[in-house]
Amino acid sequence: MTILIVGAAGQLGTELCLRSKERGYNFVGVDYDELDITNESSTMAFVAQVKPTVIINAAAYTAVDRAETDIASAFAVNRDGPLYLARSCVKADIPLLHVSTDYVFDGRKTAPYHETDAPNPQGAYGQSKLEGETAVAHTLNKYITLRTAWVFSATGNNFVRTILRLAKERDELSVVADQTGAPTWAGDIAEVLLEIVERMRQERAIPWGLYHYTGFPVTTWHAFAETICQQAFELGMLRKKPFIKPISTSEYPTTAKRPQNSALACTRIQEELLISQSDWRKGLEQVLIQWKNNDELST
Ligand SMILES: NC(=O)c1ccc[n+]([C@@H]2O[C@H](COP(=O)([O-])OP(=O)(O)OC[C@H]3O[C@@H](n4cnc5c(N)ncnc54)[C@H](OP(=O)(O)O)[C@@H]3O)[C@@H](O)[C@H]2O)c1
DSSP states (O other): OEEEEESTTSHHHHHHHHHHHHTTOEEEEEOTTTOOTTOHHHHHHHHHHHOOSEEEEOOOOOOTTGGGTOHHHHHIIIIIHHHHHHHHHHHHTOOEEEEEEGGGSOSOOSSOBOTTSOOOOSSHHHHHHHHHHHHHHHHOSSEEEEEEOSEEOSSSOOHHHHHHHHHHHOSEEEEEOSOEEOOEEHHHHHHHHHHHHHHHHTTOOOOOEEEEOOOBSOEEHHHHHHHHHHHHHHTTSOSSOOEEEEEOGGGSOOSSOOOSBOOBOOHHHHHHHOOOOOBHHHHHHHHHHHHHHTTSSOO
């Protein structure tokens, strides 16, 4: 079995490569410089050459605000890329494990979103990801699209890194307190995807399709920031905790509109794939410890 991991240098891609190696899986991890998924012919040729048993697509255009003005690039990576990967999967007769986002929803629902809820993206990023989901579903039978949210890891830029950097520089931070969602450690998403790969390896039946998966519990960006500072303080990575002022979305305008509620109900994955959610606070601790051990973002 050979796993082709696309977008290998990103938050999720890095964790997928690390864990595939730990599990002793045969895998090929490539990023933009080796495979540009927006180029159909080179994508088809690359897949034909590697001859993978499964493709995991961790590549994406994730700059949510930039996507509003760089629309063509966002759609090329998030819609056309998954389409070309799906076409190459059809040709090779292999499954595609794809990843999508909570931003496909408008956030007006007051309860967690199910896979059956109607999407209504509020911006170019969400729309491009939704069209990527549709392209995969219309091209391929054997696919998993895993919608996740608020992803963080030890690599790349993310909310955890930003909050920790600001907490070192300032006595007071202002963080949005009226948007709810669930942070998700990229390490946990990687475990879910590799668990599905393991089922394939064991030739167990897989109910293909669309799934939601995030960490638990649901929180707000403000409470997430409080937890980051508290854990970093307890680990000796912060000399003192800043005051974190709760603010409203209207006090923090962004180019792209964010969903007010982006909590995803994860019952389908639990019932059909027997995969449980992980506590994101444990993942957060792992990330902070990794940074501390590497002397990264320490006091
Ligand atoms: N980050 C979040 O908060 C979040 C939330 C919900 C869902 N998701 C979804 O989760 C998945 C993983 O996200 P992530 O946070 O790991 O993303 P990420 O850290 O931004 O990584 C994405 C990777 O894809 C690469 N890439 C971009 N364009 C490419 C192309 N044309 N061909 C090949 N590779 C390309 C990027 O390379 P460059 O850096 O060189 O561009 C980067 O290494 C994505 O599907 C994303 O939409 C993320």
